[in-house]
Structure formats: C-alpha cells, structure tokens
Amino acid sequence: MRTRYWFMGTALCVSLGFVGCQTTAGSSGQAFSYKNMPVADGSVTAGEGNKVLFKGDSLPLSGNGVKIGNTLRDVKVAQNDLTLVNIAETKGAGKVRIINIVPSLDTPVCEQQTHYLSEKNKGLDKMVELITVSVDTPFAQKRFAQEAKIANVTFLSDYRGGDFGKSHGLFLEGPHVLTRAVMVVDKMNIIRHLQITPELAQLPDMEEAFQIARRLVTES
Numbered sequence: 001m002r003t004r005y006w007f008m009g010t011a012l013c014v015s016l017g018f019v020g021c022q023t024t025a026g027s028s029g030q031a032f033s034y035k036n037m038p039v040a041d042g043s044v045t046a047g048e049g050n051k052v053l054f055k056g057d058s059l060p061l062s063g064n065g066v067k068i069g070n071t072l073r074d075v076k077v078a079q080n081d082l083t084l085v086n087i088a089e090t091k092g093a094g095k096v097r098i099i100n101i102v103p104s105l106d107t108p109v110c111e112q113q114t115h116y117l118s119e120k121n122k123g124l125d126k127m128v129e130l131i132t133v134s135v136d137t138p139f140a141q142k143r144f145a146q147e148a149k150i151a152n153v154t155f156l157s158d159y160r161g162g163d164f165g166k167s168h169g170l171f172l173e174g175p176h177v178l179t180r181a182v183m184v185v186d187k188m189n190i191i192r193h194l195q196i197t198p199e200l201a202q203l204p205d206m207e208e209a210f211q212i213a214r215r216l217v218t219e220s
Contacts (some may be wrong), residue, residue, distance in 0.1 A: 032115045032148065035108065039205050040197035044179075047169030052179050060195075061179060065169025072189040075167045075203040077133060077156040080142045087164055088189050090154060092129020095218045097185045098209055100132040100153075103177035105144045109201060110134065113180070116206050118150045124210055125152040127217045135159050135177050164199060170196065178179045186216050 044052055047065020051058045066073065076084040090097070100117045102110035114132050121130065130153045134141065141155040158164040158178060165171030165178045172179050182204040184193035193212045195204045 006124065024177070031154040032112075032119070034112060034115070037109060037112055038202045040195070040199060040202040042198060043194065044196040044198050046181075046194065046196060050169075052196065052198060052200050053174070059172050059174055059179075059200070061169055062171040062173040063166035063169040066191055066194065068191055068194055069177075070191050072185050072191060073167045075163045077158055077164050078138050078160060079157075080138045080155060082138055085156070087133075087156065090129060090131065090156070092131070092154070093189075094187050096127055096187055096213050096220070098124070098130050098213050099183040099185060100130070101165075101178050101181040102132060102134045103172070103175070103180060103200070105132075105134055105136050105141060109203060111144075111148075113182075113206070114144075114150070114153065114205055115148065116203075118148075118153050120206065121210055124213055124217075125138075128213050129154060131156060133158055133164055133178065135162060135165075178203060182206060184209050184212045184216065187220060192216060 017029065044050055045050055045065060046067065047061060047063060050061045054096055072088045073110065074086055074088050077087050100114060102113055104110055105114060117130055132153050133156045135158050136160050137170065138157045143156055146159055160178065162171045170179050170181055179196055180200055181194065181196040183191060186192050197204050
C-alpha cells in the first residue's frame with residue numbers, strides 16, 4: 001500500500017508540474033494569464049479517514065481534522081527569512097484572515113489560485129490578511145512572490161514536517177504535500193469557512209471565501 005501511494009505521489013508531482021516556478025508574470029512585466037479551470041462544488045471533510053481524488057485516484061488525508069467552528073490550532077510555520085511563526089499569531093492576528101492552502105506554487109492550479117487570491121479580492125486585502133500556505137521552501141515562495149509581483153499575500157511554508165497540514169487534517173502523506181483548500185478565520189481565530197476540494201486538480205470557490213470574509217469584516 002505504501003508503494004502504491006508513493007507511486008501515486010510521484011505521478012501527482014509530475015502531473016501537477018512540480019518542476020520549477022511557472023508563473024507567467026515577473027521579469028517580462030506581463031499580467032498573469034488566467035485559464036478556464038474548473039471550480040470545485042462542495043468540500044471534503046478534513047482529517048484521517050477521508051480522502052481527495054487526483055484524476056480519479058484516491059489520496060487519503062492525514063492528521064486531526066478541523067471543521068467550521070473549531071479554533072485555528074497553534075502550529076509553527078516558516079516565514080521567508082526561515083524564522084518560525086505561529087499560524088494563529090501572524091501579522092494579521094486580530095483581523096479576519098483568508099488562508100489559501102495549496103500543494104505547491106510550482107503548479108498551474110496552485111499558481112492561479114494564489115493569483116486569484118491576490119488580484120481578484122476587490123479590496124479585501126486592505127481589510128483582511130491574505131495568507132498562502134504550501135510545502136514549498138521559504139526560498140521558493142519568496143522567488144514566486146517576486147516573479148509574480150505579489151506583495152499583498154503573506155507566504156508561509158509548511159516544509160519542515162507538514163505540521164500545519166497534519167494538525168488540521170489537510171496533509172497528503174503519500175506525495176507529502178498539503179491538499180487544496182481555502183479557509184476563512186475570524187478575528188478570534190475561529191474557522192468560519194473551510195472548503196477542501198474533492199478533486200485536487202480543481203480550484204476552490206474563492207468568491208465564496210471572499211463573500212464570507214467580507215461579511216465577517218462588516219459584522220465586526
């Protein structure tokens with residue numbers, strides 16, 4: 001079974017394009033070219049005993065799952081300078097936060113998901129903290145942000161051991177990446193929205209996350 005998941009993980013990495021930053025923005029100065037990618041309908045439940053699909057193949061989720069109404073768990077992630085920060089105590093703590101969770105920024109779907117967070121939020125970035133978490137190294141995240149010219153998103157790395165993913169039930173043990181998800185956390189660190197895409201190759205509904213975050217800002 002472990003061999004099967006290792007093979008699936010390797011195939012997933014190759015298929016998703018884990019081969020280097022592919023951003024179309026950057027030194028050329030060109031705007032990001034959005035593709036017509038499918039948006040997931042519905043969500044998987046986080047944690048052990050649940051699974052996501054990658055082109056029809058099952059990948060089990062690992063870790064102690066969270067759900068809407070739970071408090072964001074204390075866990076350290078790495079910043080661009082390699083220093084560690086508690087995910088519950090980032091610079092936007094005390095504000096509404098949107099946590100964008102991707103397997104790797106070096107893939108087309110993850111890239112578009114992160115650009116969408118940065119560029120399509122319609123001014124939310126002035127009121128909430130936008131965060132992207134992946135297992136990419138802090139150096140790779142910093143390079144991606146620079147080449148993509150994304151300055152309004154906090155990039156945090158779970159590369160050290162997948163602790164964020166495992167503590168929230170969002171880790172894929174086989175390929176050793178985070179699953180694809182989006183989370184909205186209120187200013188008290190309560191999870192108010194969580195969508196885990198049932199199919200890894202699909203985008204989460206970022207517009208729904210934006211609407212919920214905007215409502216929480218208005219209510220506060």
